[in-house]
Amino acid sequence: MWIKRLLFGTLGLFVVLLFTMIIWTQVAPEQIVTLLINAERRAAKLQAVTLQIPGFEIATLQGGKGPPLVLVHGFGADKDHFTRVAKHLVPHYRVIAIDLPGFGASSMPADEAYGIRQQTERLGQIMDALKLHSAHFGGSNMGGWIVSAFAVLYPDRVDSLWLLAPSGLVSANESYVRRVHRETGRNLLTSATPEAFGQVIDLVFHEPPFIPGPIKRYLAERSARHHPLHMRIYDQLMEEAFWMEPQINGNPVPALIVWGNQDRVADVSGGVVYSKLLPNSELRIMSNIGHLPMIEDPKTSAADYIAFRNALPTAPDPAPVPAPGAEVQAGEPAGVPP
Numbered sequence: 001m002w003i004k005r006l007l008f009g010t011l012g013l014f015v016v017l018l019f020t021m022i023i024w025t026q027v028a029p030e031q032i033v034t035l036l037i038n039a040e041r042r043a044a045k046l047q048a049v050t051l052q053i054p055g056f057e058i059a060t061l062q063g064g065k066g067p068p069l070v071l072v073h074g075f076g077a078d079k080d081h082f083t084r085v086a087k088h089l090v091p092h093y094r095v096i097a098i099d100l101p102g103f104g105a106s107s108m109p110a111d112e113a114y115g116i117r118q119q120t121e122r123l124g125q126i127m128d129a130l131k132l133h134s135a136h137f138g139g140s141n142m143g144g145w146i147v148s149a150f151a152v153l154y155p156d157r158v159d160s161l162w163l164l165a166p167s168g169l170v171s172a173n174e175s176y177v178r179r180v181h182r183e184t185g186r187n188l189l190t191s192a193t194p195e196a197f198g199q200v201i202d203l204v205f206h207e208p209p210f211i212p213g214p215i216k217r218y219l220a221e222r223s224a225r226h227h228p229l230h231m232r233i234y235d236q237l238m239e240e241a242f243w244m245e246p247q248i249n250g251n252p253v254p255a256l257i258v259w260g261n262q263d264r265v266a267d268v269s270g271g272v273v274y275s276k277l278l279p280n281s282e283l284r285i286m287s288n289i290g291h292l293p294m295i296e297d298p299k300t301s302a303a304d305y306i307a308f309r310n311a312l313p314t315a316p317d318p319a320p321v322p323a324p325g326a327e328v329q330a331g332e333p334a335g336v337p338p
Contacts, residue, residue: 033215037080044087046095053125055112059105061097064090067159068132071097072123074141074292075167075237076190076200076223076230078104081140085294088302092309093136098126100146102233108226114233115240116168120149127157136309138162140292141266142237145244152247160312161255162305163274165266165291168244172270175263177203189265190230194220206262206290248277255281256308258301260289282308 041048046063061079069089071082079097086095099106101122102114112118123146127135134157139147144166151158177188189204191197197220201208211219255278259271268285275283284304286293294301 030218033218036215037083040080040083044083045090046083046086046097051126051129053122053129055109056101056107056122058101058107058126058129059099061086062095064093064095066093068130068135069093069095069162070123070127070130070132070135070137070147071095072100072137072139072143072147073097073103074139074143075234076103076226077140077143080104081292082138082294085298085302088299089305092306096130096135098123100143102229103226108229110229110232113236115236116146116149116242117153117240119146120153123147123150124154124157133157134159136160136162138164138305139166140164140294141167144168145237148244148248149242151251151253155251155253158253160309161253161278162308163255163257164294164301165259165263165270166244166257166274167266167270168242169266169270169273170243171245172273173267175265175267177265178267187231187234190227190234191220191223192227194224196220197223203264204291205296206260206288207296209295245273245277251278252280253278254308254312256305257281257283258286258293258304259284260286260291260293260296262289263291265291 041061044061044063046061049060049062051058051060059079061083063086071079071086073079073081079099082095082097086097089095100114100119101112102108127133136159137147137150139145139162141164144161144163145168147158147161148163148166148168151161174182180186180188189200191200194217197216200223201211201216255274257271257274257278259266259268261268271283271285275281286297286300289296
């Protein structure tokens with residue numbers, strides 16, 4: 001009899017907890033999102049640290065010890081896109097994931113310029129604020145474009161590149177996102193309304209993760225609030241013409257280039273283009289993965305990266321001062337989305 005009472009009591013407690021969770025997700029989605037994000041950060045042993053650079057506060061996540069690895073997110077994203085993969089990296093490296101100016105929790109003044117050159121210079125200022133002369137860099141999408149540009153402008157500050165479906169190419173095959181932009185002028189990577197947010201999720205993942213409805217609405221509303229600024233940033237990226245083919249061709253920086261074979265944002269042919277531009281590069285094509293391999297398969301992404309790093313020769317001691325910016329060429333006037 002007591003076993004029956006215990007079972008009914010346990011079931012009743014479960015029902016109450018489930019009902020409480022459902023109500024909480026309806027009335028306090030922001031708090032739920034914060035709890036979930038903080039839980040993933042704790043699991044990855046990452047802590048939030050704010051840096052100051054001229055004109056901006058920069059939000060970062062930092063954890064681990066060893067050679068520094070600076071991670072730069074893509075267009076419309078933020079530093080937490082690297083939280084899951086960082087869990088596997090912090091035992092080996094000092095991981096630093098940043099929010100670029102204009103994104104995430106970093107400053108986003110509406111009247112600033114956010115082109116590749118400006119963001120690349122700010123990345124150098126972030127490095128100075130971290131008191132790092134050089135580091136290994138990882139970048140997704142627009143972040144891959146920025147760290148590639150950083151390797152051109154400040155070659156002595158880059159120990160290696162981890163490029164996750166990087167943008168900034170003119171000669172890669174046209175992706176679905178590029179074709180829609182060319183034919184209609186629509187930018188599918190940012191959502192003007194909360195209703196369009198689900199389409200962005202479906203676009204960037206081959207197998208979209210489950211997101212509870214109330215939490216998805218909160219994220220969608222936040223994305224819609226930032227839509228005007230992100231559209232202006234997008235236009236600046238398109239107009240700047242800092243395309244990577246003429247800039248990085250022949251650069252000796254070691255690089256691991258990673259692409260999902262189901263990427264609809266940046267065509268997988270870009271991996272071949274980048275690998276030909278960078279003579280000391282490796283290309284990894286991941287099966288059944290979309291535009292964000294470090295989220296869809298963080299364990300494999302991290303294992304591939306660790307193997308790449310382990311194969312690199314031991315780096316010499318860094319020079320005491322940053323190298324001056326390199327001369328760059330003008331890119332082609334017509335371009336591609338980030």
